[in-house]
Amino acid sequence: MQGQEILPAIATHLLDSARTNGGKAPSERDLAEHFSVSRGQVREALAILEAMQVIERRAKSGIYVNTDNTGIEAMAFLARAGLPLENRQIYEAVEVRKIHEIKAAELAAARADDENFDRLRDILVRSEERIAQGEGIDGLDQEFHLEIVRATQNTLFLNICTAFYELGGNRLKVYFRDPDRNRKSHEEHKQIFEALVNRDAALASALMVSHLRGAMSYWSELLQPAELSD
Amino acid sequence: MQGQEILPAIATHLLDSARTNGGKAPSERDLAEHFSVSRGQVREALAILEAMQVIERRAKSGIYVNTDNTGIEAMAFLARAGLPLENRQIYEAVEVRKIHEIKAAELAAARADDENFDRLRDILVRSEERIAQGEGIDGLDQEFHLEIVRATQNTLFLNICTAFYELGGNRLKVYFRDPDRNRKSHEEHKQIFEALVNRDAALASALMVSHLRGAMSYWSELLQPAELSD
């Protein structure tokens, strides 16, 4: 085990032992021995986790875990590292995503340039092909939505939205297993694209609202009932 | 120089040398010597910067700086560390902040609980005192706006919005040097609060739009002459 690969391992280990103990994690030396790496490696990982406010290192005392109070990029980072997220976290993320993308559609209608339109067209063509072959469009769905955000010409906005997509990542694939959902999504994408081309901000926004409503209801029934980790 | 204190110093140094050179930064050993710290300390700082995607460490090659492609929390972190932001970054941040807070007002009207109202009331009282003493309400303005976001009961949302506030931080103080602006802001805050208490989502949202328009025009003339949509 080497490189940044130990970060997710350490993070998982810390979160676990924090659950059993009272937020107190093993010492650096213990972690180093447990993962058979040098203390320096452990400290690098801990530095990152501390910067993300996932943990707190108290000098001469120990390492303490913050289960809550985790920012988006920290969550995106942890999700990327393969760590499980609480349903509540995903639920909140979905709500914020909705806020972002509805507004993005509105702004994109006014600001999208030829390159944005070209990329969107390309994504729709590839989606069509995928669907024709009976495959899911999960990756392309992300591309489509993020391209709309990119069309707002606000790179910071794009960064946040990208981070949010990474949160739901693996769970989204399940959504696009249903062929009907794929077709329906694709049709709605095409309508949104038309609205953008016509510079109709109100329509684009409205279409995005209803488009996301479908996905939202899916998340609702998937998450709300119980806290079963798939 | 010790502790995490070297991170901003190193970050600044890296960004500087990246500007002069072609994105290439000094080696770890040089950095360690330059700041009179051990290589381990440098590596901890670099690990954080790499996790934030501010830099890229290529094994056996060197350290390379990503001037663009910086996420919100990375920016917030760097801003917190006292690093300067580009006008464009602030400009984009302001636009996103606007998107967030208008929606936050709408959601807060429906979800705010007694604790939220209590805190908002308290903030308004303290604002009144400050203004009576001829002081600026810059810190309280932030508290007010973030409390509204907190009232959405979406902790993730709150995290993002907090990060965004930290971006503009120091520049906001200038805004609240003008007594008239303070009074006007405070009056608008009170109106928004009333709308929230009355659970009038549409009104709260509309008031927030006009409230932010004032601040936005300030930013516009301060930064770049361009379009900030609402």
Place this chain on the structure above:
DNA sequence: TCGCCATCCTGGTACTACCAAAATGGCGGT
């Protein structure tokens, strides 16, 4: 002038050694 190879440089990693303060546990007094 061009291509190849020895050398240097660089990040990656491990190990050792101290320091100082927090945490702990045992001892002694009450």
Place this chain on the structure above:
DNA sequence: ACCGCCATTTTGGTAGTACCAGGATGGCGA
């Protein structure tokens, strides 16, 4: 038996050294 004090241990913080292996570079020879 309980409590308070103090010596010991633990822990994060930091520095320094040593090696490795592969990229980067420059000089030498064809």
